[in-house]
Amino acid sequence: MTMANLLPLPVLLPLLGAALTLVARRKPRTQVAISLVVLAASLGVAIALMWGTHQQGPIVLWLGAWTEPLGIALVADRLSALMLLVSSFVILVVLVFAIGQGVADGDEDSPLAIYFPTFLVLSAGVSNAFLAGDLFNLFVSFEMLLFASFVLLTLGGSGARIRAGTTYVIVSMVSSFLFLVAIAGIYAATGTVNMAQLSLRLPDIDPTVSLSLQLMLLTVFGIKAAVFPMSAWLPDSYPSAPVPVSAVFAGLLTKVGVYAIVRTQFLLFPDSPLHNLIMIAGLLTMLIGILGAVAQPGIKRMLSFTLVSHIGYMLFGIGLATELGLSSAIFYIAHHITVQTALFLISGLIERVGGSTVIDRLGGLAAASPVLAILFFVPAMNLAGIPPFSGFVGKVGLIQAGVADGGAVAWALVVGSVLTSLLTLYAVAKTWGFAFWRPRADQETDQTFEIPTLTPNFGRLSDAIGAVVAQQRPATPIAPPAAARPVERAMPPLMLGAATTVVIFSIGLSLVAGPLFTYTDAAARQMITRDAYIKAVLPQEVP
Amino acid sequence: MxxxxxxxxxxxxxxxxxxxxxxxxxxxxxxxxxxxxxxxxxxxxxxxxxxxxxxxxxxxxxxxxxxxxxxxxxxxxxxxxxxxxxxxxxxxxxxxxxxxxxxGSDDVPDDAEDELIKRLADRDEVSSTYDPDTQSTTTADEEDATA
Missing domain, CATH: 1.10.287 (Helix Hairpins)
Structure with missing residues (x-):
């Protein structure tokens, strides 16, 4: 029973930390200390939970001392424990990076005070989403992390961030409304929102009602996970945020959506007729995302498009719905969280050293900073899926599962995933060739900002560019001012250390790929058979 | 129920x-x-x-x-x-x-980067990174959007 009492801690500790950092808003050092302690403790709890779930199966805690199926249940099974561990680690490292950036820019008195509390609420929301045992609690955790992300995305309130933030806020709210409608429908049809109870009751209701509820949930989580027809908001909003914000968004927020897809599709709708739909959405997400990435001159935008594209791999595994497919998808989620966070953190370092993240304006970085070159090269190759990195291992697992399935759609996805992998390699190799490998002399010397000659039809565009220009003026809290930044500025040790840690962790994933795959196999088996989960939550209702 | x-x-x-x-x-x-x-x-x-x-x-x-x-x-x-x-x-x-x-207005503006890439496509031009010798047409700097 002691293990179950750990369950609320990954949510409670960051929330308590958020309250304390708000109180200590004029004392940046105290804020830093509180945030570090709280997130390190959450990481410790996540490790303990992962060990516990692996040893004794799903851990359940009913909150508030209600009679059992009435209260709110927190549940950790193998899948949620792994997600919790990876996300706590990534959040802690990004916090260290943010502290490093803040210390380096000497902005101890700037309006950064809101960063730490918001970041901790985000962390609590992410943990709560992984632990939620009922749909409404999942909705609440989505709102927690969304509201924190609204604030973080519009930090500083400059024109570009407000524009990006508006898109993000409106899209998120539409998905929240849809989620509420789905929950209302589910409650009306079954009289419960507890996921374990739903998995017992949903088979009894009219299959067309059940299918429409399933489609609604899939749409909601598809928006959060940036699945193709609903993915346009992501590359539009993430790149404009400060690096320590976009890194954690890129690593975690879409994966929370993917996690919710896995949880609901497998637990609630085991005999889903939608597997092919999920796989086709995955194929389109892969291809359209990566074609977007190839066209982008900015590193952060390129990374945002690869982020969308690689969500397709996870959908591939989910759509196959075999043990190997789901296991590889879970492995791929863990791999992708670390590698995408690493690349975004490194784009922040590139911005510092090279003075820009647009590849036309970069050059000779490999000579200027060999450490940075290696740091970029390793996760970039990992993302493209070059052996021996973890991206390769995950992709091989998915392709094996696709071949084993043998259907036409599965083969289309096998071909599509190889093609996407090649195009990813092209996109990151292009960045490498321009930013790192070519001589510095080739980069564009003209650092001034050209305003395009605008035709009257581009009235809206001029607004946008006006806003972009307008925000060159004041320094914003987290990112240092872009203009007139000295090139080849030394990298602050904390930022470098944080980025290196994530890169080493991502290499570590390929070193422990064997044991990790054993674990994800077990997690996938647990998701597909469902018995252990349902029995742990509702011991009295299952024989 | x-x-x-x-x-x-x-x-x-x-x-x-x-x-x-x-x-x-x-x-x-x-x-x-x-x-x-x-x-x-x-x-x-x-x-x-x-x-x-x-x-x-x-x-x-x-x-x-x-x-x-x-x-x-x-x-x-x-x-x-x-x-x-x-x-x-x-x-x-x-x-x-x-x-x-x-x-001065509460309209949501278009994304400058998207528009610029769309204009390249409309004019059937290649992107500036296609060949380093071509004149760059990329105007809105990503770093300006991020600063």
């Missing part, structure tokens, strides 16, 4: 509010988006009244038999949803105000 006949009036009201809200959400001006959020969230809240069934007595334990009580759970959920909608409205209002302070 006993079957409940849903109230048709409430369903129609909810549908109408959500439809009006979605229509406003398709607008460009932030104040209209705000009104859209208000209408849609009220429509969704009305759905929970449909779900909770016909109104009955207050659900205090021991005050009356269970059959005469309203279902408290949808009410608890909708209360949470209403609080969240209130926070959303406050946040969008502040976004609209900020947008108006910066650009």
């Amino acid at each position: 006993t079957a409940i006949a849903p109230s048709l009036t409430l369903v129609i009201v909810a549908g109408f509010l959500i439809a009006a809200g979605v229509y406003l959400l398709l607008e460009r001006a932030l104040t209209r988006l705000l009104l859209g959020i208000v209408l849609a969230s009220n429509g969704v809240a009305t759905l929970y009244l449909v779900v909770s069934g016909p109104a009955k007595g207050a659900p205090f334990v021991g005050a009356r038999p269970a059959e005469e009580m309203s279902d408290p759970l949808p009410q608890a959920m909708v209360l949470t949803a209403i609080v969240i909608a209130l926070a959303s409205v406050a946040f969008v209002l502040s976004l609209a105000y900020r947008q108006w302070r910066i650009t």
Whole structure:
């Protein structure tokens, strides 16, 4: 029973930390200390939970001392424990990076005070989403992390961030409304929102009602996970945020959506007729995302498009719905969280050293900073899926599962995933060739900002560019001012250390790929058979 | 669980509010988006009244038999949803105000980067990174968007 009492801690500790950092808003050092302690403790709890779930199966805690199926249940099974561990680690490292950036820019008195509390609420929301045992609690955790992300995305309130933030806020709210409608429908049809109870009751209701509820949930989580027809908001909003914000968004927020897809599709709708739909959405997400990435001159935008594209791999595994497919998808989620966070953190370092993240304006970085070159090269190759990195291992697992399935759609996805992998390699190799490998002399010397000659039809565009220009003026809290930044500025040790840690962790994933795959196999088996989960939550209702 | 006949009036009201809200959400001006959020969230809240069934007595334990009580759970959920909608409205209002302070209008502008890439496509030109010798046409710097 002691293990179950750990369950609320990954949510409670960051929330308590958020309250304390708000109180200590004029004392940046105290804020830093509180945030570090709280997130390190959450990481410790996540490790303990992962060990516990692996040893004794799903851990359940009913909150508030209600009679059992009435209260709110927190549940950790193998899948949620792994997600919790990876996300706590990534959040802690990004916090260290943010502290490093803040210390380096000497902005101890700037309006950064809101960063730490918001970041901790985000962390609590992410943990709560992984632990939620009922749909409404999942909705609440989505709102927690969304509201924190609204604030973080519009930090500083400059024109570009407000524009990006508006898109993000409106899209998120539409998905929240849809989620509420789905929950209302589910409650009306079954009289419960507890996921374990739903998995017992949903088979009894009219299959067309059940299918429409399933489609609604899939749409909601598809928006959060940036699945193709609903993915346009992501590359539009993430790149404009400060690096320590976009890194954690890129690593975690879409994966929370993917996690919710896995949880609901497998637990609630085991005999889903939608597997092919999920796989086709995955194929389109892969291809359209990566074609977007190839066209982008900015590193952060390129990374945002690869982020969308690689969500397709996870959908591939989910759509196959075999043990190997789901296991590889879970492995791929863990791999992708670390590698995408690493690349975004490194784009922040590139911005510092090279003075820009647009590849036309970069050059000779490999000579200027060999450490940075290696740091970029390793996760970039990992993302493209070059052996021996973890991206390769995950992709091989998915392709094996696709071949084993043998259907036409599965083969289309096998071909599509190889093609996407090649195009990813092209996109990151292009960045490498321009930013790192070519001589510095080739980069564009003209650092001034050209305003395009605008035709009257581009009235809206001029607004946008006006806003972009307008925000060159004041320094914003987290990112240092872009203009007139000295090139080849030394990298602050904390930022470098944080980025290196994530890169080493991502290499570590390929070193422990064997044991990790054993674990994800077990997690996938647990998701597909469902018995252990349902029995742990509702011991009295299952024989 | 006993079957409940849903109230048709409430369903129609909810549908109408959500439809009006979605229509406003398709607008460009932030104040209209705000009104859209208000209408849609009220429509969704009305759905929970449909779900909770016909109104009955207050659900205090021991005050009356269970059959005469309203279902408290949808009410608890909708209360949470209403609080969240209130926070959303406050946040969008502040976004609209900020947008108006910066650009003098509360329209959501297009993304400059997207437009620039679209113009390249319209003019059938290659991107500047295609060949380093070509004159660059990339104008809006990513770093300016991030600074």
